[in-house]
Amino acid sequence: MSDTTAVPTARAVRRWFVPDAYIPPRSTDPEVSHESICVLNAGPEPAVFTVTAYFADREPAQSGPITIAGRRAVHLRTDVPDALGGLQLERGVPYGLEIASTSALQLQYSRLDTAQPAYSLMTALLDGAPHHTLQG
Amino acid sequence: MSDTTAVPTARAVRRWFVPDAYIPPRSTDPEVSHESICVLNAGPEPAVFTVTAYFADREPAQSGPITIAGRRAVHLRTDVPDALGGLQLERGVPYGLEIASTSALQLQYSRLDTAQPAYSLMTALLDGAPHHTLQG
Amino acid sequence: MSDTTAVPTARAVRRWFVPDAYIPPRSTDPEVSHESICVLNAGPEPAVFTVTAYFADREPAQSGPITIAGRRAVHLRTDVPDALGGLQLERGVPYGLEIASTSALQLQYSRLDTAQPAYSLMTALLDGAPHHTLQG
Amino acid sequence: MSDTTAVPTARAVRRWFVPDAYIPPRSTDPEVSHESICVLNAGPEPAVFTVTAYFADREPAQSGPITIAGRRAVHLRTDVPDALGGLQLERGVPYGLEIASTSALQLQYSRLDTAQPAYSLMTALLDGAPHHTLQG
Numbered sequence: 001m002s003d004t005t006a007v008p009t010a011r012a013v014r015r016w017f018v019p020d021a022y023i024p025p026r027s028t029d030p031e032v033s034h035e036s037i038c039v040l041n042a043g044p045e046p047a048v049f050t051v052t053a054y055f056a057d058r059e060p061a062q063s064g065p066i067t068i069a070g071r072r073a074v075h076l077r078t079d080v081p082d083a084l085g086g087l088q089l090e091r092g093v094p095y096g097l098e099i100a101s102t103s104a105l106q107l108q109y110s111r112l113d114t115a116q117p118a119y120s121l122m123t124a125l126l127d128g129a130p131h132h133t134l135q136g
Numbered sequence: 137m138s139d140t141t142a143v144p145t146a147r148a149v150r151r152w153f154v155p156d157a158y159i160p161p162r163s164t165d166p167e168v169s170h171e172s173i174c175v176l177n178a179g180p181e182p183a184v185f186t187v188t189a190y191f192a193d194r195e196p197a198q199s200g201p202i203t204i205a206g207r208r209a210v211h212l213r214t215d216v217p218d219a220l221g222g223l224q225l226e227r228g229v230p231y232g233l234e235i236a237s238t239s240a241l242q243l244q245y246s247r248l249d250t251a252q253p254a255y256s257l258m259t260a261l262l263d264g265a266p267h268h269t270l271q272g
Numbered sequence: 273m274s275d276t277t278a279v280p281t282a283r284a285v286r287r288w289f290v291p292d293a294y295i296p297p298r299s300t301d302p303e304v305s306h307e308s309i310c311v312l313n314a315g316p317e318p319a320v321f322t323v324t325a326y327f328a329d330r331e332p333a334q335s336g337p338i339t340i341a342g343r344r345a346v347h348l349r350t351d352v353p354d355a356l357g358g359l360q361l362e363r364g365v366p367y368g369l370e371i372a373s374t375s376a377l378q379l380q381y382s383r384l385d386t387a388q389p390a391y392s393l394m395t396a397l398l399d400g401a402p403h404h405t406l407q408g
Numbered sequence: 409m410s411d412t413t414a415v416p417t418a419r420a421v422r423r424w425f426v427p428d429a430y431i432p433p434r435s436t437d438p439e440v441s442h443e444s445i446c447v448l449n450a451g452p453e454p455a456v457f458t459v460t461a462y463f464a465d466r467e468p469a470q471s472g473p474i475t476i477a478g479r480r481a482v483h484l485r486t487d488v489p490d491a492l493g494g495l496q497l498e499r500g501v502p503y504g505l506e507i508a509s510t511s512a513l514q515l516q517y518s519r520l521d522t523a524q525p526a527y528s529l530m531t532a533l534l535d536g537a538p539h540h541t542l543q544g
Contacts, residue, residue, distance in 0.1 A: 015178070017176055017178070017242035017261075018244065018261075019174035019175060019176040019209060019211075019242050019243055019244040019261075020172060020174035020211060020244040020245075020246045020259060021209075022211075031387075036292060038291035038292035038366075038368065039291060040289055040291040040326055040368035040370070041326075042287070042289070042326070042370060054176055054177075054178070054207060054208060054209035055208065055209060056208060056209060056210050056211075057208075059207065060207055071326060071331065071332055072326060072327065072328060072329075073291060073293075073326035073327060073328060073366075073367055073368025074328050074366075075291075075292060075294075075328075075366040094174075094209075094210075094211040095209055096174065096176035096209025096242070098176070098178060106289035106291050106368070107291055108290065108291040108292040108396065109292075110292045110394065111257065111259075113255050113257060115167075115255060116254040116255050116526075118254030118255070118388045118390030118392070118524075118526045119385055119387060119388050119390070119392040120254070120255040120256055120257045120392055120528075121257065121383065121385060121392045121393065121394040122246065122257040122258055122259040122394055123259070123292060123383075123394040123395070123396055124244065124259055124260065124261045124396065125261075125289075125290075125291075125396045125397075125398065125399070126261065127261070127263065127399065151450070153448055153450070153514035153533075154516065154533075155446035155447060155448040155481055155483075155514050155515055155516040155533075156444060156446035156483060156516040156517075156518045156531060157481075158483075190448055190449075190450070190479060190480060190481035191480065191481060192480060192481065192482050192483075193480075195479065196479055230446075230481075230482075230483040231481055232446065232448035232481025232514070234448070234450060247529065247531075249527055249529060251439075251527060252390075252526040252527050254388075254390045254526030254527070256392075256526070256527040256528055256529045257529065258518065258529040258530055258531040259531070260516065260531055260532065260533045261533075262533065263533070263535070303523075308428060310427035310428035310502075310504065311427055312425055312427040312462055312504035312506070313462075314423070314425070314462070314506060343462060343467065343468055344462060344463065344464060344465075345427060345429075345462035345463060345464060345502075345503055345504030346464050346502075347427075347428060347430075347464075347502040378425035378427050378504070379427055380426065380427040380428040380532065381428075382428045382530065390524045390526030390528070391521055391523060391524050391526070391528040392528055393519065393521060393528045393529065393530040394530055395428060395519075395530040395531070395532055396532065397425075397426075397427075397532045397533075397534065397535070399535065
C-alpha cells in the first residue's frame with residue numbers, strides 16, 4: 001500500500017555536488033578532453049537520478065531523468081547529451097554540477113585534460129548527504 | 137527584527153579548509169598556473185563568505201566579504217585579488233586556506249600547475265562541518 | 273562460542289566504493305599504467321576483505337577473501353589477479369569497485385596513467401560508512 | 409588543576425590516514441619528486457601530533473612529537489626527517505601514513521611526481537574522525 005498511497009511521504013533526497021566542473025576546450029590525440037560522472041548502483045533495483053548544471057551568470061539547467069540498472073556501474077561523459085538525459089553543456093565554460101536521487105547511489109567525478117600532449121587527471125568522490133524533503 | 141536585534145543568536149558557522157594551498161611560481165603557455173576556489177550556492181538566496189590564508193611564519197590574512205548569488209556557481213582564482221574580496225596572495229609561498237560562511241555552500245579546491253609543458257591537475261571536495269558559535 | 277553459534281548476530285559490514293575504476297589500456301616506459309587499492313590495517317589483528325567489480329552491462333564479479341596482517345599497509349594492483357583474491361579485470365573497460373570488510377580498514381584508490389610520455393596521477397580516499405546487516 | 413591531575417582523563421585522539429603513501433624514486437629538474445603532509449592549525453594554541461608509517465612487511469615506525477604553532481599552516485615533506493620528527497622514510501617503498509593528535513587539526517596529503525619531464529600531482533583531504541581513548 002505504501003507505494004500507491006496518495007498521502008505524501010517523506011523521502012530522503014540525496015544531493016551530490018561538484019562545484020568545479022569544466023569541459024576543457026582543447027584536446028590532443030588520441031583522447032578528447034572530457035569529464036565523467038561515474039555512478040555505481042550497488043542495490044538490486046534500478047535507480048533514477050537527475051543532473052543539474054549551475055553557472056556563474058544564468059539560471060541552472062536540468063537534465064531529464066536518467067536510469068541506471070541495479071548492480072551496475074556507468075561512466076557518463078558530460079559532453080554527450082544522450083548519456084546525460086539530454087543536458088547540453090558547452091566546452092570551456094566553468095560551471096558546477098548537482099546530482100540528485102532518492103536512491104543510495106555511489107558517485108565520483110573525474111576530469112581528463114589532454115590540452116597538452118600529456119594527460120592530466122583529477123578525481124573526487126562525492127558525498128551525498130541525505131536532505132529530507134516531502135515528496136508525493 | 138531578527139537581523140537588527142542586539143541579542144546574540146547562535147548561528148552555525150561552517151568552515152572549510154585547504155591545508156595544501158600554493159600558487160605555482162612557474163607557468164608555460166597557454167595557461168597560467170593557478171588555484172581555484174569553486175563555490176556552488178544551490179539555495180535560492182545570496183550567500184556571503186570570507187577567505188582566510190594561514191602561513192608558516194606570520195599571522196593569517198582575511199578577505200573582505202564575498203557574495204555569491206542564489207543558484208549560481210563561481211570559480212574564483214586565488215591570484216586575482218578582486219575575485220577574492222581583496223585578499224592578496226603571493227606565488228610560490230606554501231599556505232593554507234579557510235573559507236567560512238553561515239550558508240550551506242558547496243566548495244571544491246583545484247590547482248593547475250603548468251610549470252612544465254604539460255598540465256598537472258589536482259582537486260579536493262571540501263567538507264564543511266558546522267561549528268556552532270555565538271554571533272551578534 | 274560466539275564464532276560458532278548458529279544464532280545470527282548483527283555485524284557492521286563496511287563497504288567502500290570507487291565508481292570510477294579503469295585500467296588504462298596504453299602505457300609508455302618505464303611504468304605500466306595501473307590502478308592500486310591501498311589498504312591500511314592499523315589494528316593489531318589480521319583483517320579480511322573482498323573486492324567486487326561492477327560493470328555497465330553484466331553481472332558483478334567478486335574476489336575471494338583477501339587477508340591483511342595487523343599493523344600493515346599494502347598497495348594492491350588491480351591488474352594482478354594474485355594480489356586481488358583471483359579477480360581478473362580487463363584493461364580499457366570502465367567499471368566500479370566495492371571493497372567490503374567487517375574490519376575498520378583505511379582505504380585509498382589511486383590510478384597512474386602512462387599512456388603519454390608523462391605520468392598522470394589521481395587519487396581518492398574512500399569513506400567506509402558501516403552498513404549494519406545480519407550475518408551468521 | 410585539570411592539567412596536572414594524575415587521574416587519567418578521556419581525551420579524543422584524532423587519527424588521519426593516508427593508505428597510499430609513496431616517495432617516487434625518480435625525479436627530473438627542477439623539482440624533486442616528493443610528498444607533503446600539509447597541516448593547518450586554525451586554533452589559537454600550539455598543537456602536537458605524531459606521524460606513523462605502516463609497511464607491507466615490517467613493524468610500523470613512529471616519529472617523535474611535532475609541534476605546530478596556533479593559527480599557522482605548514483607543508484611538511486616526508487623526505488626531510490628533520491621536518492617529520494626524525495622519521496626516516498625510503499624512496500620507492502610503498503607505505504601508509506597515520507597522523508595522530510588530540511587537537512582538531514586540518515590535514516591534507518599531496519604527492520608531486522616528476523619522474524617524467526612533466527609534473528604529476530595528486531591530493532587528498534584527510535578526515536580525522538575522533539577515536540575516544542583513555543590517556544593519562
